[in-house]
Amino acid sequence: MSFLDEEYLLGSEAAVDLYESIADLPVVDPHNHVDLAEVVENEPWNDVWEVEGATDHYVWQLMRKRGVPEEKVTGDASNREKWDALAEVFPDFAGNPTYDWVHLDLKRRFGIEKPLNADTADEIWRETKRQLADDAMRPQQVLREMNVEVLCSSDDPTSRLRYHERAETEVEGVDVLPTWRPDRALKVENAAWTEFVADLDDATETTIDDFAGFLDALAETHDYFAEHGCVACDIGLGTNPVSRPVSTQRASEVYAKARRGDDLTAAEIRDWKAYLLEFVGELNSEAGWTTQLHVGAVRDYRDSLYETVGKNAGGDVSTQDVDLVDGLDYFFDRFDGEMEVVLYTLDPTHYPSATVVARAYPNVSIGPAWWFNDSPMGIANQLERVAAVDLLANHAGMVSDSRKLVSYGSRFEMFRRTLADVVGQMVDRGRIPYENAERLVEHVAYDRPKELYGL
Structure with missing residues (x-):
């Protein structure tokens, strides 16, 4: 499998x-x-952090567990900085359902097969940003697609x-x-x-x-x-x-x-x-x-x-x-x-x-x-x-x-x-x-x- x-x-x-x-x-x-x-x-959403991390308490908790400073969780860091911080520690989420959910989101909603990590963070950021600019990825359209x-x-x-x-x-x-x-x-x-x-x-x-x-x-x-x-x-x-x-x-x-x-x-x-x-x-x-x-x-x-x-x-x-x-x-x-x-x-x-x-x-x-x-x-x-x-x-x-x-x-x-x-x-x-x-x-x-x- x-x-x-x-x-x-x-x-x-x-x-x-x-x-x-x-x-x-x-x-x-x-x-x-x-x-x-x-x-x-x-x-439209602006970026992948906005849809995957900005409101997700589970993501926040696990980022803290892996030592990410609060500035890059709920603080004043930019969304790109928060996304990169998440990607850096995301492989360590393995076994937690948050690891499954985020990857399922990337695969089902964006067609992205690659696992999220520090090496793929930039590619996933750019590809999701491109797709989020499409009208098909607005909230109502996503609800219907799901x-x-x-x-x-x-x-x-x-x-x-x-x-x-x-x-x-x-x-x-x-x-x-x-x-x-x-x-x-x-x-x-x-x-x-x-x-x-x-x-x-x-x-x-x-x-x-x-x-x-x-x-x-x-x-x-x-x-x-x-x-x-x-x-x-x-x-x-x-x-x-x-x-x-x-x-x-x-x-x-x-x-x-x-x-x-x-x-x-x-x-x-x-x-x-x-x-x-x-x-x-x-x-x-x-x-x-x-x-x-x-x-x-x-x-x-x-x-x-x-x-x-x-x-x-x-x-x-x-x-x-x-x-x-x-x-x-x-x-x-x-x-x-x-x-x-x-x-x-x-x-x-x-x-x-x-x-x-x-x-x-x-x-x-x-x-x-x-x-x-x-x-x-x-x-x-x-x-x-x-x-x-x-x-x-x-x-x-x-x-x-x-x-x-x-x-x-x-x-x-x-x-x-x-x-x-x-x-x-x-x-x-x-x-x-x-x-x-x-x-x-x-x-x-x-x-x-x-x-x-x-x-």
Whole structure:
């Protein structure tokens, strides 16, 4: 087998055949961090660093690991200097999925077969720059070339979705839908919560002086998103998911205290989050939306990086210290059979708990191997566990979870090849007939996400 050839990640003839059956299916991406302004404006990219490195936290982290100074990662160095710095250390990325993704991007999007290194950096820079000047390489055209059918962005409730409105008429061939993400509403312990309340006041016609007004304003944004085609809510629960019955009176008292700027106790913070989580669930259930729960991220863990670069700079980690079962049992029971729930767990040690919960609740599905687990190893391990404990046919499918548009195709290709290899092994071991295997991979790769999100 040669580098990224037709049998890449495929270990058997059955796997090769299965992948061929799903390789060209449209991409349905229910969770990503697309820069919608970039898509709608459809201006050409300037250079390969802009498309491969400028927004990719994975690239940044690995460059730092190999000693590249921050100036050539997120600093003031030119894009060419950053690209050369990346190329110098890129061979050392081997084994990490970032190595695969970037090379897949270069091969699939630009037709470049050569591996990226210090010797090829200049040639690849010049060739990609030439191609990026062509109208066929603008964002909308690239989305269509990757056969992207649906993109669901991640949006704050206070967003007025102006670019989504423009996308309806200005982006052809791709359905671009918003996703309602109320994280700032739940995180009452953060200084940014006060800013969210002010933004909510500005974005709605509801007075938020009291708690009832706050809830009405949230519901108003929920309705606004529904009018713009939203089909899902995305909630980041961090490391301390909590669901339990909390009275409206109790939540109202916490709201009043937070609005005054008083310090909240740990119990008050937990009760606030539990109340809001149930309230959000009720809104989603009534609207027929799918609720996506992201559990286990520890944000901005590396202090020096946060202090020098800021938020979302690649300093996040995961933790095993999450009580998934006790933390969410009330939520699962409260909405048992009432709405679809997709459960993403960041630490792979939570897969055993997540899969048994999904097995117990027919309306709970396991989301794709997320973030640090988005690799051939991580995807395969998760798919095998879901198949063995829950049902692979009920897996939620793939999402790009990416800020880098040109990599959507590469992310989905890695997933589909790994899916084909996992199911191909079942065929080779005599566990399932090929015809059933082919139906299964087609279902997980395309039909399941459309079914799950009502697309």
